[in-house]
Amino acid sequence: MSHPSKHLLAIEGLEPPHIADLLDLAESYALLNRSGKTQRDLLKGRTLINLFFEDSTRTRTSFELAGKRLGADVINMSVSTSSVNKGETLLDTASTLNAMQCDLLVIRHAQSGAPALLSQKVDAAVINAGDGTHEHPTQALLDALTIRRHKGRLEGLVVAICGDITHSRVARSNIHLLTTMGSRVRIVGPPTLIPADAARLGVEVFTDMKKGLEGADVVMMLRLQRERMSGGLVPSAREFFRFYGLDAEKLAVAKPDSIVMHPGPMNRGVEIDSAIADHPTRSVIGEQVEMGVACRMAVLDVLARRLPRNR
Numbered sequence: 231m232s233h234p235s236k237h238l239l240a241i242e243g244l245e246p247p248h249i250a251d252l253l254d255l256a257e258s259y260a261l262l263n264r265s266g267k268t269q270r271d272l273l274k275g276r277t278l279i280n281l282f283f284e285d286s287t288r289t290r291t292s293f294e295l296a297g298k299r300l301g302a303d304v305i306n307m308s309v310s311t312s313s314v315n316k317g318e319t320l321l322d323t324a325s326t327l328n329a330m331q332c333d334l335l336v337i338r339h340a341q342s343g344a345p346a347l348l349s350q351k352v353d354a355a356v357i358n359a360g361d362g363t364h365e366h367p368t369q370a371l372l373d374a375l376t377i378r379r380h381k382g383r384l385e386g387l388v389v390a391i392c393g394d395i396t397h398s399r400v401a402r403s404n405i406h407l408l409t410t411m412g413s414r415v416r417i418v419g420p421p422t423l424i425p426a427d428a429a430r431l432g433v434e435v436f437t438d439m440k441k442g443l444e445g446a447d448v449v450m451m452l453r454l455q456r457e458r459m460s461g462g463l464v465p466s467a468r469e470f471f472r473f474y475g476l477d478a479e480k481l482a483v484a485k486p487d488s489i490v491m492h493p494g495p496m497n498r499g500v501e502i503d504s505a506i507a508d509h510p511t512r513s514v515i516g517e518q519v520e521m522g523v524a525c526r527m528a529v530l531d532v533l534a535r536r537l538p539r540n541r
């Protein structure tokens with residue numbers, strides 16, 4: 231099992247064997263989870279702290295479940311009732327947790343680069359659970375695992391990532407992972423939500439939804455992140471749905487066996503129609519959540535192997 235770092239801060243920089251190893255291990259955890267068994271000896275005596283400065287349902291809960299299924303002591307630090315509210319800085323908060331001998335620190339923060347900064351200041355292994363518009367590496371891993379389970383491979387697939395690309399750390403991590411593993415990635419959205427550096431990312435850019443979806447194996451919808459927008463980048467939710475929301479008519483131009491993904495939380499009727507989000511055969515959104523637990527178990531497992539035993 232190869233992993234190039236003590237931390238998991240980004241997908242960018244990982245090589246195909248690192249990603250393949252993590253996905254293979256995650257697949258074994260997916261099977262273990264479905265069997266109802268656990269492996270509580272693996273992280274016995276280890277402490278995992280969830281430090282979320284932004285809201286989360288899926289990521290925080292699945293890291294908690296993953297840690298507990300592997301036997302770690304898991305603490306969800308409530309930032310809203312912590313001394314952060316008294317003016318304590320991010321680094322002082324991290325130093326405090328470090329002094330308590332935390333082994334694994336899972337952090338989500340609105341500032342891109344916050345987990346990387348912390349990783350230089352603490353002894354714990356740091357896992358990026360989403361930083362600003364930069365990366366969300368475990369989301370890309372769980373997305374890749376879900377795709378691989380349905381399509382049997384990542385290489386050669388046409389993956390259309392659609393919607394608010396500019397503000398999406400999910401899109402960035404997925405672009406890095408999928409292009410590294412040989413997929414053909416398209417980004418599809420209004421010109422105002424396509425990042426200026428798109429050409430550098432090794433993707434094809436489409437501003438017409440049907441052209442972008444034509445022949446796609448995978449259609450990945452993204453949430454419109456109004457909280458990160460300044461100014462009117464999209465006219466209205468209704469208008470956005472008309473041109474860029476995924477409905478049956480637009481999906482019809484993708485491959486007949488294409489799968490539909492969304493990292494959640496979804497804005498139904500804005501980026502995706504409910505009939506597509508809940509489609510019994512095309513939507514794999516529920517499976518993405520399930521694979522999130524398995525992938526986070528794999529990441530905790532791999533990083534814990536590199537930790538010194540007696541901290």
Ligand code: CP
Nearest residue numbers: 286287288289493494
């Ligand atoms: N996909 C994702 O990161 O969801 P949460 O914000 O609920 O963690």
